Amino acid sequence: MGSFYYDFIMYNLxxxxxxxxxxxxxxxxxxxxxxxxxxPCYIGVSGWSYKDWKGTVYxxxxxxxxxxxxxxxxxxxxxxxxxTHYHPIPSIRxxxxxxxxxxxxxxxxxxxxxxxxxxENYHNITLEDVKLFIQSIEPIADANKLGCILxxxxxxxxxxxxxxxxxxxxxxxxxxxxxxIEFRHRSxxxxxxxESFRERGLAFCNIDQPLPDPNCLPPTEEVTADFAYxxxxxRNIKNWFSxxxxxxxxxxxxxxxxxxxxxxxxxxxxxxxxxxxFILMNNHFAGKALINAIQLRKELGYSVDTPxxxxxxxxxxxxxxxx
Numbered sequence: 025m026g027s028f029y030y031d032f033i034m035y036n037l038x039x040x041x042x043x044x045x046x047x048x049x050x051x052x053x054x055x056x057x058x059x060x061x062x063x064p065c066y067i068g069v070s071g072w073s074y075k076d077w078k079g080t081v082y083x084x085x086x087x088x089x090x091x092x093x094x095x096x097x098x099x100x101x102x103x104x105x106x107x108t109h110y111h112p113i114p115s116i117r118x119x120x121x122x123x124x125x126x127x128x129x130x131x132x133x134x135x136x137x138x139x140x141x142x143x144e145n146y147h148n149i150t151l152e153d154v155k156l157f158i159q160s161i162e163p164i165a166d167a168n169k170l171g172c173i174l175x176x177x178x179x180x181x182x183x184x185x186x187x188x189x190x191x192x193x194x195x196x197x198x199x200x201x202x203x204x205i206e207f208r209h210r211s212x213x214x215x216x217x218x219e220s221f222r223e224r225g226l227a228f229c230n231i232d233q234p235l236p237d238p239n240c241l242p243p244t245e246e247v248t249a250d251f252a253y254x255x256x257x258x259r260n261i262k263n264w265f266s267x268x269x270x271x272x273x274x275x276x277x278x279x280x281x282x283x284x285x286x287x288x289x290x291x292x293x294x295x296x297x298x299x300x301x302f303i304l305m306n307n308h309f310a311g312k313a314l315i316n317a318i319q320l321r322k323e324l325g326y327s328v329d330t331p332x333x334x335x336x337x338x339x340x341x342x343x344x345x346x347x
Contacts (some may be wrong), residue, residue: 062295066132066171067321068102069313070255070306076272080335081311093124098330099318101131104174104255104304109136112156119163132171134204134253134302135161141194142177154197171302172202172227172251179240179265183211195226204229204253204302210241221248230294232287233257234264245290247297254291256316258307259283276309278343279316288323311336 072092078084082092093103105121107113125131138157141149164170175194181187195203205221206229207213221228227249231241234257246252258277263269294301303320305313315336318328332340 062292063299063301064130065291065295065301065303065321065324065326066102066134067303067317067324067326068100068104068305069096069308069317070104070136070304071106071308072096072103073107074308074311076310077308080339081314081333083333091124093121096314097125097128097131099314099328099332100321101128102134102171102302102304104134104136104306106136108157108160109139109176112138112160115160115163118160122163122167122169125169126167131169132302133164133169134171134174134304135164136174136176137198142175142181146190146194149197170201171300172204172253173198174204174206174229174253174255176206176229177208179208181207182209183214183217195224199224202249202251203227204249204251206231206253206255207241208233210239213241213244218246218248225249227251227253230254230290231257232259234259234261236261236264243287243290245294247294250299252294252298252301254287254294254301254303256287256303256305256307256313258312272309275307276312277307278312278339279307279319280343281319284316284319284323288320291320291324310339312339315340 082088082095096103121133138153140146140153141157161170161173175198191205195205202225204227208231218228220226225248228244228246230244230246230253232243232255233240235242256279258275258279260274260277263273263276266273291301291303303317305317305320307313307316311333315332318332321328331337
């Protein structure tokens with residue numbers, strides 16, 4: 025891992041991250057000194073390019089030419105880039121995404137790590153794999169828009185000696201970038217894991233997911249780094265592990281206000297311990313993620329001045345009728 029190319033990229037990323045963290049530290053110290061306010065939240069959605077968002081989140085009118093990222097920034101201040109999970113993206117394309125929010129100082133991206141490192145045969149990772157991913161996200165770091173890297177492992181990734189060694193190796197490779205680690209299996213909710221994360225500044229990803237069996241990770245409110253991370257996947261138990269269900273069926277879920285209320289309380293407690301909290305909605309089908317993101321922003325004390333799209337308001341109204 026000692027090539028000049030890799031070291032050069034890592035140096036630039038580190039410089040940007042340190043600068044960003046210093047700015048956040050100054051901001052947080054100022055808040056604590058003056059008003060002792062809670063740390064800022066970055067609330068948003070996972071992804072933005074879904075066919076079913078046309079006519080729900082986005083206008084049906086094809087002449088409407090505003091970029092989706094800029095459009096979504098009317099309501100949220102963070103987007104989790106999930107297309108990077110499937111393959112590295114050309115940096116010139118990523119740069120075009122960053123340009124949509126360069127004038128928005130409070131907007132950040134988080135980036136999901138390529139599945140090559142988490143879901144496939146990761147025993148044969150090469151330097152080229154690392155280069156491809158780092159190079160693709162460099163425009164985000166250069167613009168001070170990188171919140172963190174999301175490293176998400178599947179449910180089959182249990183806490184075994186072999187997997188613990190691999191996790192240590194993987195996080196070493198991508199250090200010193202800020203990272204949050206998402207597990208789906210309950211075995212990782214272990215005191216040694218949490219202590220190790222605190223020592224290394226890794227954020228344990230808190231999730232809300234369907235719980236069809238006792239081995240699924242339950243809701244948590246862990247803060248093991250200077251930032252905290254929360255992901256919402258919906259609670260579609262019937263389709264969560266079904267091989268017959270597609271992606272949309274698994275994530276087709278709209279949280280009720282009552283279901284979000286306990287999370288609001290957890291997040292407020294996390295804000296007392298962290299310097300920033302990322303909250304991402306992954307229940308994306310038909311734009312339901314945006315509905316819940318807006319609701320959470322309001323519940324956490326943030327103003328949302330732009331009215332919710334009419335079609336999403338209809339979905340929300342229908343839900344209330346059925347309660």
